[in-house]
Amino acid sequence: MTHSLPLACIFGGTGFIGRQVVRELSAKGYRLKIATRVPERAYELKTCGTVGQIVPVFCDYTANSVAQAVQGCDLVVNCVGILFERGRRNTFQKIHAELPGLIAKACYESGVKKYIHLSALGVDRAQSKYAQSKKAGEEAAQKAFPSVTILRPSIVFGAGDGFFNLFARLSLFMPVLPLIGGGHTRFQPVFVGDVADAVVKASTYPECAGHIYELGGPDIYTFRELYDLMFRHTGRPRPLISLPWGIAKIQGTLMGFLPRPLLTADQVETLKTDNVVSSGALTLRDLGIEGTALSTILPTYLSRFRPGGRFGDKKAA
Ligand SMILES: NC(=O)c1ccc[n+]([C@@H]2O[C@H](COP(=O)([O-])OP(=O)(O)OC[C@H]3O[C@@H](n4cnc5c(N)ncnc54)[C@H](OP(=O)(O)O)[C@@H]3O)[C@@H](O)[C@H]2O)c1
Incomplete structure (x- = not known):
């Protein structure tokens, strides 16, 4: 392998979105460092590239460790x-x-050309601690690396996602499912492949530098409509119980004590704000990407939840 190929470092490359970003960038010919707290987690990703193209590097997210990870990267x-x-x-x-x-400061100091930061849709509107911390992160990145490109996805779907897989799994054993705040919150789910494509485009087009892109798919759904769509593909409809915000918050507070809570009070707060692309925002289209419809991808990974499994009775789904 020649070292004239560009070098990229992906922090969180072992995560749901990060893994897809690794696949896309390796296909584009990047040499990749995956900065992770547990390098073993990134071993399987090495097979996405040629021998030596993808290398996990230990990172404990201290200033030194981050600086080492970004060293020499484009x-x-x-x-x-x-x-x-x-x-x-x-x-x-x-x-x-x-x-x-x-990370932005380390990038600036070591002469990295492009820094792309994954934030989240609605962080400029929602009042939750999650949203406010993501907003503060955007500002910190912009301050230290003014040409950073920020991508704000809505809920991201695709094989291995944390949203549809969670509710589909819950529907296997829960007789009823919760409809938080009555299920009126609106979402614009975006395909993980499109988010990774957005990273590739943002790394390629010079005009993306210094801009924020809001990433939403082609359709907007309420929480209730997302349940309905999921039930259609799993063939396991469940009654929905409407949980008023106050009750959901109490439930989130109690569940928040679990080691891996399904819901926290702060998530309930985030759910109070619609998660859709704002008017006037730069979007997937501005990156030359036509969003992939949720209904075309959901059956590809929710079919395993059907009664009888993936190869079970398709009429039931
Ligand atoms: N998934 C969505 O629907 C969605 C929607 C909007 C925005 N986003 C944003 O997009 C980014 C990627 O999301 P994702 O869904 O791919 O996340 P994910 O699957 O949970 O992965 C996150 C990564 O963060 C790293 N990490 C570092 N410190 C961590 C810590 N203390 N605890 C847990 N993980 C830690 C982990 O890498 P190591 O363990 O290898 O260090 C992990 O691979 C995040 O900034 C998220 O806020 C996601």
Whole structure:
């Protein structure tokens, strides 16, 4: 392998979106470092490239470790994020608000050409701690690396996602499912392949530098409509119980004590705000990407939840 090929470092490359970004960038011929706390987690990703093209590197997210990871890179992508806080190290403040600035500063100091940061849709509107920390992270990244490109996806779907797989799994054993806040919150789910494509486009087009892109798919759904679509593909309809915001918050507070909570009070707060692309925002279209419809992808990975499994009775789904 010749070293004239560009070098990229992906923080959070072992995650749901990060893995897809690794696949896309390796197909584009990048040499890749996957910065991770547990390099073993990235071993399977080595098969996405040729021998030596993809290399996991240990990173404990300290300033030194981050600086080493970005050393010599042309492109850096930050796909690190958490949904709930745990202990003193895994806080929204550290992971969402401070780390993007730390990476941006390291990129600036080591002459990285492009920095792409994954944020989330609605962080400029929602009042949750999650949203506010993501917003603070955007600002920290912009301050230290003004030409950073920020991508704000809505809920991301695709094989291995945390949203549809979770509710489909719950429908296997729960007699009823919760409809938080009455299920009126609107979402614009975006395909993981399109998000990774957006990273590739943002790394290629010079005009993306210094801009924020809001990534939503072609269709908008309420929470209730997402359940209906999921039931259609799993063939396991369940009654929905409407949980008023106050009750959902109490439930989230109690569940928040579990080691891996399904719902937290802060997530309930995030759900109060619609998660759709704002008017006037730069979008997937501005990157030359036509969003993939949810209904074309969902059956490809929810079919395993059908009664009788993937090769079971298709009429039931
Ligand atoms: N998935 C969505 O629907 C969605 C929607 C909007 C925005 N986003 C944003 O997109 C980015 C990627 O999301 P994702 O769904 O791919 O996340 P994910 O699957 O949970 O992966 C996140 C990655 O963050 C790294 N990480 C670093 N510190 C961590 C910590 N303390 N706890 C847990 N993980 C830690 C992990 O890498 P190592 O363990 O290898 O270090 C992990 O691979 C995040 O910034 C997220 O906020 C996601």
